[in-house]
Amino acid sequence: MTTVGTELTGRMLIAGDPVPGGGEQIRAVDPGTGAQLDPAYGWGGPAEVQRACAAAEAAFDTYRATTLEQRAVFLETIAEKIEAIGDALPERAHAESGLPMGRVTGERGRTTGQLRLFAQVVREGGFQGARVDPGLPDRSPAPRPDIRQRKIALGPVAVFGASNFPMAFSVAGGDTASALAAGCPVVVKAHDAHPGTCELVGRAITEAVSACGLPAGTFSLLYGSGPELGTALVSDPRIQAVGFTGSRTAGLALLAAAQRRPQPIPVYAEMSSINPVFLLPGALSERAAELGKEFVGSLTLGSGQFCTNPGLVIAADGPELKNFLDAAAEAVAASAPTPMLTPGIARSYAEGVSALADRPEIQVLARGQESDAPQSCRAALLVTDADDFLGADGLGDEVFGSSSLVVRCRDAEQVRAVAAAVEGQLTATVHASAADSAQAGTLLSTLERKAGRILFNGWPTGVEVGHAMVHGGPYPSTSDSRTTSVGTLAIDRFLRPVSYQDVPPELLPGVLADGNPQGVWRRVDGELGKH
Structure with missing residues (x-):
């Protein structure tokens, strides 16, 4: 495995390009000593938001058209690149968070594990929710048209890194993994508590984008003020959904910004819970x-x-x-x-x-x-x-x-x-x-x-990543009780259904074509199977 570079630059990553921020400079703080850690990270602003969102929009159609295998390989390549960083990643996460080395090493495993889990989901293909109701031209009193349905990616997604999980709920965490699995480019706002950890993981994703031959705008990483850059990111008309983990105050502010848009968008915010x-x-x-x-x-x-x-x-x-x-x-x-x-x-x-x-x-x-x-x-x-x-x-x-x-x-x-x-x-x-x-x-x-x-007869700390897990709940624990941010069902947040009525066979998406060329589970005339 090729080792990924570990020298920190203090720069954002916008569509593959390292970009210095011209705003306020921040440094991580070692919680054990109070010492500031190098390098300094300059905050970005509206110009960087617009650049990242424009690149994500430009990448969207190409990225969402990738085959199931291409997208699965991309997710697995991200996991490999994160592992290739080596000890420098948990060491930096420990220095920035004060979390024990065993905890952050385990969190790296959880991060790469959920990326690989979503790669399995993509390969299996059932997340597309394919349904086929064949036409019944002779039905009385009225014929039934040929109607087929699948779920497609929403569009570019904004993800906000969390303070308490510098890897598993951050740059390559569950929100990013599920959005990329759905076919959505991602723009991540790094958390100020662990900027170096964010940069290392962001560079791993950027390298994976390049290695897999994907559009550079598939991923960007920004640093900046939560109230200012965060609001600008959610308000950008090219962003189509938001994944957030943090305080109720911040989550509601993002939700309000999303609802003020001419075209409101869903905000999947995990906020507060006393369990x-x-x-x-x-x-x-x-x-x-x-x-x-x-x-x-x-x-x-x-x-x-x-x-x-x-x-x-x-x-x-x-x-x-x-x-x-x-x-x-x-x-x-x-x-x-x-x-x-x-x-x-x-x-x-x-x-x-x-x-x-x-x-x-x-x-x-x-x-x-x-x-x-x-x-x-x-x-x-x-x-x-x-x-x-x-x-x-x-x-x-x-x-x-x-x-x-x-x-x-x-x-x-x-x-x-x-x-x-x-x-x-x-x-x-x-x-x-x-x-x-x-x-x-x-x-x-x-x-x-x-x-x-x-x-x-257990304790709530510790969230298993799997198919049956729900990490969500009624307001105010989350902004949408119908969803989860952990587990394979998280992919549904970034998809929407589309029906195709009497579309010529040669124009149908592969998952809806006659003969099931993708070999995925589909519901055909009400019956579930690989047919």
Whole structure:
């Protein structure tokens, strides 16, 4: 395998060209030391946005016309190029994020793995959703025309890198992989928290574009102000969809910009979630102390900087819940401080915990160990009563980090009332024993309306990349509850159906042609098969 160059240049990548930014310069910050890292990255502006979007539009028709094999090979080549960067990639990601080397090395594997997974999806071809209703000229009282349907790519897609996953939700993450798999060129806005990691991966994708003989505008990487460059990117008339992972404030701003356009476009924004955990009586009776320790392990993983972090725990009050709280409080008090991704995230976390702790309805049960290190996370465990939770504003708001609020309920009915009152979530978790079956079944029907993924007897941190995964949920966890940003179903976000009625055979797309030359699964006259 040829090694990819690892010397950072501090430049954007627009349709294959390295371009210096003329705006404000930013550097990554080492979360462990607070030291700035070279090189500096100059922000781009409207001119760079227009150039990247124009190149993406120019590439679109050629790129979407690639064969299934060509597109699959392209995705696999990106994965190979990322791996060819070698140790320099996880080392830079570690320096910029403070995440442990084991975590970022594993994240690189997840990034390349999902690229290869989408290559399999493309080769299989079923994502095109081919349907054929042959004409029935002799049907009475009226003939049926020949109608065929497939899904086609929407057009150029804007992707915004996330702070908490410098690879798997960033330049070559799930949004980019699924958009490219669908046949859409991609323009990525790099995240300021890890610009060097973004450049290394961006260069790997650029090299893959060239190696596969694709139009240069198939991929571009921009650096710039979120409110300014981000809004300009979403507002550009050539962009046809947006993939975003970040705060609710930023996600709603992009959604508003997309809706203000003369032609509104879909924004697939993953925003905020507190991922409630429900502890049912049987489970608490059997393993309260064990659950308390496991909960804190999930809570403090990665400084709590996961979109699936368990930020809310709900249970009926009693001796078993006290046992859980005692074990959890002990584990929190023993937890070491860990670095957060950016100074801004650390500041927001500290302010969020302080705001909750200052409220009269809330009791602070435990805090993690203190530290003099910059931007460190000190875990927090807080508790309140269900009456206060249901009657007060803001107790269910996300605090991004290792903080969780326990809600004590009177009984099972109030547990369900709290479940019904929480906002839309990415996940909901239930810990139950066989004795809890009836209550769990009742609770499940409520949680189906609240969350995209429901777990039993596990913890929400950790998202498997596969065919059945849903990483999405009702608002405000995402802006569109019908979609997922993880798993193979993510490709559907960047496709739309088109029907072809009485189109001459020689003009039909290959997936709809008689004889099924692509050999893919299709629904022909209502029957699913490879015919």
